[in-house]
Amino acid sequence: MSTSTYIVTGMTCGHCVMSVTEEVTEVAGVTDVDVDLTSGQMTVTSEGPVTEAAIRGAVEEAGYQLGS
DSSP, rough: EEEEEEEEEESSSHHHHHHHOOOOOOTEOOOOEEOTTTTTEEEEEEESOOOOHHHHHHHHHOOOOEEE
């Protein structure tokens, strides 16, 4: 099991959180996604390592950006 933490920028409401969660959950190997609206922090749990590019793509598909 692997856990990674990212910062997502551009979210302003619960719907934003839901959109990001849904897209990231669809990434192969991801088993859990926890997004905190206030801090923008997103914790991704997966069966094994997942590339940042895959997570970034899912977040962008939802309409948001990974922070640096």
